[in-house]
Amino acid sequence: MRVVVAEDSVLFREGLVRLLRDRGHEVVDAVGDAPSLIDAVAATEPDLAIADIRMPPRHQSDGALAALNIRERHPHVGIVLLSQHIELRHCLELIGTPGFGYLLKDRVLRLDEFDDALDRVAMGGVALDPEVVQALVRSRQAPTALGTLTAREHEVLRLVAEGHTNTEIGRILGLSGRTVETHMRSIFGKLGLHDDGATHRRVRAVVTYLESGIGR
Amino acid sequence: MAPSISRGLTVLATAVVAGGVALAVAVGDGPATLACLAGFVAVATGWVVACREPRSAVGPALAWSSGAVALVLSIEVLARSSYGSSPLPLAEVARPLWVGVWPIHLAGVLVLLLVFPDGSVISRRWIAVPMAYAIGILASVASSWGAREIDGQVVGGNTGAWGTSLAVLGIVLTGACLVLAVASVVFRYRSGDERRREQVRWLMLAGAATVALLLLGWLAQALGAPIAVAYTPFLVGVVVLVPLGVGIAVVRHDLFDVDRILGATAAWTLTLIGSAAVFAIVVLFASRVVGAGTGLAPSAAAFVTALTLLPLQRYLTSATGRFVDHDRFVAVAEVEAFAAQVRGGQRAPEEIEELLRTAQRDPGLRLFLARPEGFWSDMTGARVEPPEGLAVQANGAVIARIVLGHDTARARRRVGELARTGWVPIEVSRLRLALRDALGEVEASRGRLAEATAEERKRLEHDLHDGVQSRLVATGMRLRSLQHHGLDHAQSGEVDAAVAELESTVAEIRRLAQGIRPSRLDDGLGAALASLGEDSPVPIELTVEELPELDDTRAMTAYFVASEAVANALKHAHANRIEVGVRATDGRLVVEVCDDGVGGISPLGLTALRDRVDSLGGRLGIDSVPGLGTTIRAVL
Secondary structure, three states, X not given: OEEEEEOOOHHHHHHHHHHHHHOOOEEEEEEOOHHHHHHHHHHHOOOEEEEEOOEOOOOXXXXXXXXXXXXXXXXXXXXXXXXXOOOOOOOOOOOOOOOEEEEEHHHHHOHHHHHHHHHHHHOOOEEEOHHHHHHHHHOOOOOOHHXXXXXXXXXXXXXXXXXXXXXXXXXXXXXXXXXXXXHHHHHHHHHOOOOOOHHHHHHHHHHHHHHHHHOO | OXXXXXXXXXXXXXXXXXXXXXXXXXXXXXXXXXXXHHXXXXXXXXXXXXXXXXXXXXXXXXXXXXXXXXXXXXHHHHHHHHHOOOOOOOHHHHHHHOOOOHHHHHHHHXXXXXXXXXXXXXXXXXXXXXXXXXXXXXXXXXXXXXXXXXXXXXXXXXXXXXXXXXXXXXHHHHHHHHHHHXXXXXXXXXXXXXXXXXXXXXXXXXHHHHHHHHHHHHHHHHOOOOHXXXXXXXXXXXXXXXXXXXXXXXXXXXXXXXXXXXXXXXXXXXXXXXXXXXXXXXXXXXXXXXXXXXXXXXXXXXXXXXXXXXXXXXHHHHHHHXXXXXXXXXXXXXXXXXXXXXXXXXXXXXXXXXXHHHHHOOOOOEEEEEOOOOOEEOOOOOEOOOOOOEEEEEOOEEEEEEEOOOOOHHHHHHHHHHHHHOHHHHHXXXXXXXXXXXXXXXXXXXXHHHXXXXXXXXXXXXXHHHHHHHHHXXXXXXXXXXXXXXXXXXXXXXXXXXXXXXXXXXXXXXXXXXXXXXXXXXXXXXXXXXXXXXXXXXXXXXXXXXXXXXXXXXXXXXXXXXXXXXXXHHHHHOOOOEEEEEEEEOOEEEEEEEEOOOOOOOHHHHHHHHHHHHOOOOEEEEEEOXXXXXXXXXXX
């Protein structure tokens, strides 16, 4: 797939570019700051943009702001934000939407998982770092429809939010694919989500899950 | 009065006194010569006043107060000579007047009393007084026309019923006029302003001194001194002190603190009279009881008098002070009362400036404080460069400066006394301001330190994340790349292990950075606090209300308060439930951590926490009753 990389640390950028190429991706541009990222995406229309969240010019959430900009102008470009630590400012409205991922930087070292996450996002799925999900769930305030979920259903939904498929979830939790599907149906039912195309419903379940921590 | 008339009258008085001296010397009359010479004091003073206040009648009146005496003495000398072997010129004219002219003695003083200190009579009506006095003189002269004096006995004159009536009329008229003249002075004193009162006080001082001298004269006479010696001080008082007092009053009324001198003089005069009375009463009483003739009565009287002298004098000083110098008495009492209230904690010492203004009746008065830090400030503590003024000293150092809105020598004396009375509140205000500023400086410096620390922590955290952590991950990526470009199985396993090591190092650094400054603070205090429950074995209920934008220092302090308190509850309280609440009220951030544990924790264990809260000027409250859990509340 065609990828644009934006990262201000040269060492990290070069390493990332090399890894991506090793995995057979085409890195169409590698830039060092947020405005260049927006320009590069406009110029190359890639499948995926991978961006550091803290970048020049302001060294704050410039990457996240650039991601919002890209999402508005090029809705079909998948975006993966990388960060050294959990920092959610300006990302909240992207989290849970299709084609968006948020990972801690050291996840890059687990090449297979990282590559999977990139693929999912490029295909319009989500990929959230477990720590991000945890942080969002912790911030939960008022009890919502989620309060009616069982512990197991919570666990399943958390994995869905992280972007895993039913098969993967079954593997992680040691359940059969059918059992996971049963759990998913129960979750949809409890959250009042009707069957209007499985992917869409999945995304909305994740959004509901995350919003319970975001809408504050 | 026109200056020319004033000068003319003064010249005339001078001439009369000079003539009197010449006559007295010519006939060899020693006492008369002395009396006329003493008259020059009044004449000289009269000239000074006439030159300084040319339109005032006080100058000529003063000159004539002795001029009149010299005139009477001259008439007497002339009249006496007409009966002798070698009559002087004009002796025949003076001869029938001799005995009747005595009221002229006091004519000058009468006019002086009537015009003092303004230089003219109170109103036109008062002109009737000297007129009536003149008629009195005429009546006196007419009643004793042609009479002469031989060895103190009056011989001849108008001895019929007519003459007697005229004599009575003369005495009544002149006496009434003198009473009215004194009344005029009293009237002026009571209705006059501060300056007039002070001038009149000089006259009162001279009068009181003269009366005191008269009393001393009596006392001296009673103790057996010759009459000439006993009464000389009194006569000097009459001819020297009174003119001097009047002169000073008109020319330099604020020369000395007349109020105090007057008060003291009056008090001593009254003390003398009182002591003499006590002495007399005790002697009388004791001689009745133990019988006259023993030495016991006078001894007892002396003892009792000595005993009563001091308290009597003290009481009289205060009483006359209140009467003679009422304003000063009230002002000092006001300041004293204020100082007592400050001691009692009912009033703030900083009110001293306002109080001095009221007591001094000078709204423009300002008090500046000499700060121990080495500069001047006003009462609010603002640094100023004060204008010249009156230094207030305490313990040998200048502590303040008073600048008067209405600056006169008298006002300076008065306010100086008030400041001496009220130096303690002044000193206390000065030290309190210094303390307040020093505390403010300490607080500000602590705040700056706290801010700098927060900034430093933020920088350190960013350095760890973006520097070290980033390079570690980059190194890991190079290893992965190496692995990709062909390594044998064993080597690849080594790389996997190395990368795993790197990963755990990165996780460790993230944890360390979290301790330095929770990075979730970037997402808000609520987000950072939410992470507190992460490793807690006890459920933590978090309530975060809508918060305004927080500065980093406050957010960080709030976070550390909560995490410290939670850690404390987990470690010592054996709590089953912990509640963390954050809310903003009145621009203050309130962080509250409650647990249902054993309670009764020692506040000493929370010193670090308290220091942190204090450094932001906040307050930390700890509510920990054994068995009822603990509540720690920080207001930032």
